[in-house]
Amino acid sequence: MxxxxxxxxxxxxxxxxxxxxxxxxxxxxxxxxxxxxxxxxxxxxxxxxxxxxxxxxxxxxxxxxxxxxxxxxxxxxxxxxxxxxxxxxxxxxxxxxxxxxxxxxxxxxxxxGSEQQKVLEDYQLLMSRINHRNLDLIKESFDAQKNGDSSAFIDYEKKQNNIIKSKYLQTVNFAINNSDSEVAPYLALTEIYNAKINFLDTINKSLTPKVKASKYGKELDAFIKEIKAKENK
Structure with a gap:
């Protein structure tokens, strides 16, 4: 024994x-x-x-x-x-x-390695195009300031706001289109965490059960509930 x-x-x-x-x-x-x-x-x-x-x-x-x-x-x-x-x-x-x-x-x-890494790289490629547009816009603004063109600077602010809106909307669409990937809630938590609550809610509701049960899926759900609780006070 x-x-x-x-x-x-x-x-x-x-x-x-x-x-x-x-x-x-x-x-x-x-x-x-x-x-x-x-x-x-x-x-x-x-x-x-x-x-x-x-x-x-x-x-x-x-x-x-x-x-x-x-x-x-x-x-x-x-x-x-x-x-x-x-x-x-x-x-x-x-x-x-x-x-x-x-x-x-x-x-x-x-x-x-992971499928999630491939999805993240697709998102990074998408954002790189937006970032390039922003860099071009910054150069235009710098040239306008050098030339004393105040109207061009005002136009720059409008264009920059449009780029920011575009980033948010494209991130939301990307997350929804990849709702079966853990990258979706991760992007919501890291890239557009200060977006309107309805954007975050839309992403959260689109997630598959597997993604909802993941680390970032749980964190996104808890984050949204926390925001709603503060708004209802």
Whole structure:
């Protein structure tokens, strides 16, 4: 009996020791020789470190985390120069691969993993077009100020307000069109959290049951209820 108990204990310890984490982030940073890389996420409004690795010659490594539902993580690089660069990515259970370079840590990042990451990248592409329009508008305003054209500056303010409205409306439409992705409530909470409550409510009502039960789905629902409670006081 004692031998059986010892065998069961050994098997349990072995299985626990070989238990796979929910998320593995396989990373390669070309050109990195020394530094520390951190895997972080937001918990209760605070940014916390989930895992870290000290790099000393090997630029390929893995970081791990538990994961209840898809969510956003941050890969921070500390090059021991007082600067911290970070890559934002949307992870689901399984393996996420991040390949980048030391020289352009953020801009060279190629991320392969979750379906949510693909949706997030589609949104970022959409917003980049709006941001380019805004940069062109800022240049027009700067030129108008140099030339003393006050009417052009007034026109700039109107155009800028239209760009902001366009960003909000396109974000709402994007979230509704991707209501089966956890990216939808995430965008509502991070990009248009100060939008009219009916916009947020529309996104919330469009979410699939699976997304509603996710981390960001629950947070969006709680956020909307909090706003409505304040309005009804």
């Amino acid at each position: 004692r031998k059986v108990l010892l065998l069961c204990t050994a098997l349990l310890a072995f299985s626990c020791g070989n238990e796979q984490p929910d998320l593995i982030v396989r990373t390669s940073i070309k050109g990195l020789k020394k530094g520390t890389v951190y895997l972080k996420k937001v918990k209760d409004t605070s940014l916390i470190t989930i895992d870290s690795v000290v790099i000393n010659g090997n630029s390929m490594f893995e970081l791990k985390s538990d994961l209840e539902s898809p969510e956003v993580f941050y890969l921070y690089l500390d090059k021991n120069d007082g600067k911290n660069d970070r890559i934002t990515f949307f992870a689901d259970k399984g393996v996420t691969e991040i390949n980048t370079t030391l020289k352009n840590f953020v801009f060279d990042a190629k991320i392969k």
